[in-house]
Amino acid sequence: MCTLKLAIQKNGRLSEQSLELLKTCGIRLANGDRKLRATATNFPLEVLFLRDDDIPQYVEQGVADIGILGENEVLEKARNVATLDRLSFAACRLSLAIPREESYTGLRYFNNKRIATSYPRILGAFLKEQQIVAEIEEIGGSVEIAPGIGLADGICDIVSTGSTLLMNGLKEVETILRSEAVLIATPGIGPGPAAILEQLRFRIRAVHNAATHKYILLNAPDAALAEISTLIPGMKSPTILPLAREGWSSIHSVVREDIFWEVTGQLKKAGAEGILVIPIEKMIL
Template sequence: MSYLRIAVQKSGRLNEDSMRILKDIGISIDNGKDQLKAAARDFPVEVFYLRNGDIPQYLRDGVVDAAIIGENVLIEKGSDLDFVERLGFSKCRVSIAVPKDSKANSLKDLEGKRIATSYPETVKQFLKKQNIDAQLHIINGSVEIAPNIGLADGICDIVSSGSTLFKNGLKEIEVLLKSEAVLAVSPQIDEERKQILEKIQFRIQSVLKARNSKYVLLNAPNNKLDKILDLLPGMRSPTVLPLAEEGWSSVHTVISKNDFWEMIDELKANGAEGILVCPIEKMVL
């Protein structure tokens, strides 16, 4: 029997998020400390723990069949590779930043200046599109220190919360791209392993839909039921059940996490009571 070989980042936040989603889709991994490969107990999957920057080449060579990888890394080192799913976690952006006291406030102000980065291909392509001529210094790690030691006038690096820029006295002046974890695929994956990947993708979609939704139960007076139902979304339509108390009904539905508070406010304003909100573990449509 074939095993799908899937790569994840060896350590860090992306590793933690990747292992969490694998667990949520029912794939349990037995891996010890510093183990570079581990098999799942209950699914035909082997997980490879690799350096993030090495994963695109492993995909290209067919050493692994799929990978959970930051889109920013795929753009930098694997622009020829495809991904089949955005995963909604490990979100960040690739940005250009300069010292807070710098007179540079836009990308144009870096014309002829020096930019330190770990993402030379991404920066090179972006500057070319913007018709900006700047000198790149390639640094692996600790890019933020470059302006402070006189190595560069600005930097280009990944930004999550912005706290690292703040601590190093830098300000963000340009966002090149926004990134999140994606499920990338090797161009050499065979049909048998592709079918395993499709099962994983289906499970991931169910988990992501659940993460972005809330299950809501509420009590509604029957004389206001039509208005309340008009407000509510649902996978098909809300479920309505009569309560023991005459003139009242119980309404069950699913609400998007993004619309949740606005929807709750409207429901209350239109007579809904006893609103109960529950998390959803999986959502299979």
Template sequence: MSKLKIAIQKSGRLSENSLRLIQECGIKIPNGGGKLITESTNFPVEILFLRDDDIPQYVEQKVADIGIIGENVLIETRKNLVVIQKLGFSACRLSLAVAKEVDYKDLSYFNGKKVATSYPSILEDYFQENNIKATIEFISGSVEIATGIGLADGICDIVSSGSTLFSNGLKEVEKVLSSQAVLVAAEKLDSEKQQILDKLLFRIRSVQKAKESKYILLNAPNQNLERIIKILPGMNSPTILPLAQEGWSSLHSVISEDKFWDIIEELKGAGAEGILVVPIEKMIL
């Protein structure tokens, strides 16, 4: 039986988040114990643990069928891959930074300057789009020390919280690119592997949808039901159950995470009481 080969980063935050997503999809992965490849015990997939920079090449060459990488790596490597699903985790940005004491006004500061980065292709495109003439110094790691040792006037590096920049005497001045984890593939798979991928994508999207939603239960007087129903659109319409107390009902629905607090305020204003909000583990549409 065919198995879908998934390449993920072998260590680090992206690896942890990728494995967590796979587990949330109900796929059991045994402890690899340092192995570079392992098989699920209950789903037809193999996991290849690789360096993140190597994943695009392995997928392009069909050593792996699909891979989980950051958009920054995908763009930088310029491999012939397609994004089949954005995953919503490991969000970061690729930014330009200079020493804290620099009186930075705008992007023109970088004209005639040296900039150190591990992402020369992305930075070159960015400078060209903005008509900046700068020298790009490629560094494979520890980019943040480049200004301190006199190698460059600024850097372009991945930023999450900004604490690493701050601790190295730098300040972020321009965002070059926003990035998140994505699922990528080279081209259409054979029919058997495509079926496995479709099942995997169904599970991933169910997990993602659940994280974007909340299950809500509340009590409300019957005379206010129509008003409350308009506030609670839900997937179709809320479930309404009569309570033992005459003239009252219990409503059950699903609301979007990004509208959560606004909706709660509206519900309270419409007379809702005993509002209970519960996280959703999976959401099958």
């Protein structure tokens, strides 16, 4: 039987969120306990646990059919892989940082400076584009300590909350790249794995749609139904059910969460009452 091979990071926040995505997609792993591989019991999927910076190479070479990793790693490794989907988790940014006590007046600060980073390709392209001449010190880890030990004048590193920079006496001064988890695929994926991949992407889209939408229920006077229906039109149109109370109806609709918050005041002004906002588990369009 054909199996789709997925590479994910073997530990860390991105790994946890990748496994949670599979779980939400209804995929159960027989062994997800940080061993080298795990097999799904109810879907033709095998998961390989790898270092995140090795995943692009494994996917390019077809050892894994697909991979989930940060977009920053995909761009830095520049392997021949296809980026299929942005997954809306593990958001971070690749930023320049300098010692907290330094005065920063703009990118020209970095002219003739040394910058420590694990992302020399991305940083080099950025500096070239900005016409900044700086020396890049490539190091594999603990980039944030480089200024403190005299290795560099500043750093270029991944930032999520900024707490690590603060602990090491640094401040973020420029954002080079905004990144999130992406799904990548080998360019030579076979027809069997490709068919399974489409099934997996279908599930991921259903989960993503559910996460960004909410099921809305509210009561409203019949005279306001037309106005409220234009505010929360749903996927095609809202469902309207008469209430036992004469002249009133219940409106059910599915709305993007950001849009709902924008029109809440208008709903109340139109006469809506008893508004309920309910999460959606899966949503298939």
